[in-house]
Amino acid sequence: MSSTSTTPAVALEATGLGKRYGRKAAPALDDCSFRLPAGRISALVGPNGAGKSTLLALAAGLLHPTAGTLRVLGAAPGELRDRVAYLGQNKPLYPQLTIADTLRMGAELNPSRWDAAYAARIVEEGALHPGQKIRGLSGGQRTRVALALALGKRPALMLLDEPMADLDPLARHDLMGTLMADAAEHGTTVLMSSHIVSELADVCDHLLLLGGGRIRLGGGIDDLLAAHTLVTGRGTAADLAPHTVVESRPAGRGLTALIRREGPVDPAWQTEEPSLEELLLAHLRSPDAPALLTPATTTAPLAVQA
Template identity: 55%
Template structure:
């Protein structure tokens, strides 16, 4: 089953489309990265996913049900980590329990904070940035969601705090099997963390699929510049670059080039993502197979 499905999803603010014709599926149990430049529509898509915005067009389904029926199965942590700075950590837990009485796991939340060394009597405003992120994540996880949605969870954290938060998130995924959708514009943060990729650019979905499969379907070709144009015309080329006499082509679903002057190698995740972001008109991969309406 898909944890998240959007079909023909669009969001318009007056005359401007923040998101348009977005059809994407994220299978249950995956850790999905939502990647794109600032202003691409990532936050809009996340807010539509959790029901904070009403779409102009299309629909969202969570585990096969309309988003309005799925609130208890989702948890959302916004980029600004909306915690009350004057509350003690224990008061944040009590506040979370009051909002989510049916599924709240207070014991798990307290155990997680104890393992992280975050005192329950400390006021939120006196915590470090990494600690505040961990508290926000703990409150979200204590809801026992089936889908956890995170908007730029690692933004503004130092490298050590990023590592701590990432480890905590992956531990929660391993323990509970929940589905995670997290946004980021820093691709290096996602390597080894996510196994599903959605690239949004200019309010549209360019790429969506299993990361290993996507990388296997792309390759980087290197060869003489004077033959690059002809080769690019014959291959499904995503982007073209290079300097001087040497050119590079990032291609999809292509056999090894017949010209021995050209060599091919696998792409990295960052190379693939950046190639699409630099070519917003590049043909998107096939649309996902969506489940029938219940």
Template identity: 50%
Template sequence: MSDALTVGGLVHTFDGRRALDECSFTVPAGSVTALVGRNGAGKTTLLRAAAGLLTPDRGRVTVFGAPPGAASLPRIGYVGQQAPLYRTLTVAQTLRLGARLNPRWDTPYAQRLADAAQLPPAAKVGTLAPGQRMRLALVLALGKRPGLLLLDEPLAHLDPVARTEAAGALMAEVAEHGTTVVLSSHVVADIEGVCDRVVVLAEGRVLLAAEVDDALAGHYVAVGGPGDLAPLDGAEIVETRPDGGGFTALVRIAEPVPAGRLSWHRPTLEEMLLGYLRGVSAR
């Protein structure tokens, strides 16, 4: 499988602080990748660089083998956190503008998505609720039939029903057209059951980049009492937390270490991701 997105050694600085710090990972074509991190981890900066909206200080980004730019723009769909749209246009006018600006625009498909989201055609964008504006932004991104869809916290403003509907539309797009999706979030529930790959970002650095199943298979949760940490010496401990006089640790290890009173279990996706995010915060 070829790569839709390649990020190599990406560095970018804002006001003396590194928003991206030697970021490197690949996104295979046709995959759905979750970009997970706390607020300020660098997710937005990374997605803007991938969309060609930001030129990093150092490093390389390629989209389907070429740097992001005018030539690759028709193949990239991007939805930012604020869903920037022309507030004075109506929903119908916004869709017509999408058709004029995008050579791959699929009018019947975009209209079906707008109807499913119950977006009133005559309503001005500025009068829509935040969740409706985000749904309209998703319609615009999907209507251009992109090869790579970059979504920055796209579900944050949606109610539970709308979140389910939007996720279903994304999955249908992937299944029908093989669209590659990179979806940023700091909410594990938004990505569980949707994404097949995960990239964990913290303080501008990539901590983990792998298929979800492979990542889960490469970690264990160890639970022990006082004095049981010694058998874990030399293992890659992602996070350790006090737990009722003992501890719970997320360990990056292929097989558990049989020792003493330690008990082991495979982590859930939420346990693994929160372990990485908490582990960085505790350092």
């Protein structure tokens, strides 16, 4: 995992970020603040309409915020376009171009950083011929070409909006493998939105859960899991004080609850560490649970550490 000296320790930093698509509409993002440390592979999760695509498009410099600021690799969004790759949900490619033409476009648009051999290899691994037209490709093949276009510019930050939604399991596995290999070799920071929690659990080491226009859970996945406990026992939610109860459900004569620990848990409760899926579902079902951001993911009120 190498990182060049020009890569800042923070890939993405939002401060009071807001985006509203119209005067009457509820804001997609509202006073959203967080920090994504460089080198992480982060899952952007949230219910439909939570603002995931908006946040990714803001980071890519395709939309402008209506409030607050967003810094991308230490600069304004769009300023370092050659070091940020964005793969939109609909993977816009020119259908009339061949694969070779598409990659040549990548080379022309990214003259300083383009790695032609690498882009060509990603295409070849999918058994695609450079002379094929984009129009004739399947969804998975198009995603592969789009990924080759994105990785060929050797980005420091990859922004992926539902990258694997239309792929069969094999193509998904192969392309995720390609992406992970790139991250292993170059220390690329990845932020990707997805609904498929089981897929994220293997690939990601960092989580940003969006809800109500803000980050509700943010941090390293191991740290977030370790901060929570699943408890089961005979008692009431009130007995669980001083812990924060994220979600509680009846279980026989007692209850089972996901708590955020404040100190040790009373041994009368049976405890288990939650899975990522359990952690996410509990928070999605309880939109009013207080937010939790680990220190590295919180925006510091003062200076940014070098």
